[in-house]
Amino acid sequence: xxxxxxxxxxxIGAGKSTLTSLLSQRLGWExxxxxxxxNPYLSDFYEDMNRWSFHSQVFFLARRLLHHRQLLERPxxxxxxxxxxxxxxxxxxxxxxGGAMQERDYRTYHDLYMAVTSILPPPDLVIYLQASVATLxxxxxxxxxxxxxxxxxxxxxxxxxxxxxxxxxxxxxxxxTVPADRLDFVANGEHLTLIxxxxxxRLQGKEVVRFD
Numbered sequence: 043x044x045x046x047x048x049x050x051x052x053x054i055g056a057g058k059s060t061l062t063s064l065l066s067q068r069l070g071w072e073x074x075x076x077x078x079x080x081n082p083y084l085s086d087f088y089e090d091m092n093r094w095s096f097h098s099q100v101f102f103l104a105r106r107l108l109h110h111r112q113l114l115e116r117p118x119x120x121x122x123x124x125x126x127x128x129x130x131x132x133x134x135x136x137x138x139x140g141g142a143m144q145e146r147d148y149r150t151y152h153d154l155y156m157a158v159t160s161i162l163p164p165p166d167l168v169i170y171l172q173a174s175v176a177t178l179x180x181x182x183x184x185x186x187x188x189x190x191x192x193x194x195x196x197x198x199x200x201x202x203x204x205x206x207x208x209x210x211x212x213x214x215x216x217x218x219t220v221p222a223d224r225l226d227f228v229a230n231g232e233h234l235t236l237i238x239x240x241x242x243x244r245l246q247g248k249e250v251v252r253f254d
Contacts, residue, residue, distance in 0.1 A: 049122040052171030053201050055178040056222050062123040068238050071119040096147035099134045130155040131208040164214040173222040175199050218244050
């Protein structure tokens, strides 16, 4: 049986971890969930973002690249919660555009990211969970994580803008966009089945129409 490596991308609260777990149960593939990082710069970063954003993002990039490499070497199919691409294309870019990372540091960081990802084999498929700010805000509220309470609708909207721009230009592997506003893969088993069928069809090289 052919081994597959798929990765799930999407904004904070889109449902990446949940879908990773549900798909792993449906398909019998190994899940790789995004855990709490032991980033040694994180506390410094929250105290002084302008000074420590570069250091923190380089650490996250190195850790994500290591995980990506490990997943490629797995002997069986795997599903990853969040991709290596999002660290650079979404979160580092957001820091730079918001003035929390200097242009010199951002250019150096982005050059490193481009150099490594240009030789790193991509996943077989990226699943992009597309969700409105209203949906994201409600799911964040429901899961009740204290450190996410300060996330504003404007911040989530800015990240959504960066996600849409990234997905539009991403060409390293196929992307399957899932409209998370309309497909409740947690409460509706038929929606999860539909998503699973579309994923398998795309992995088989079939053209997949947009979700109705």
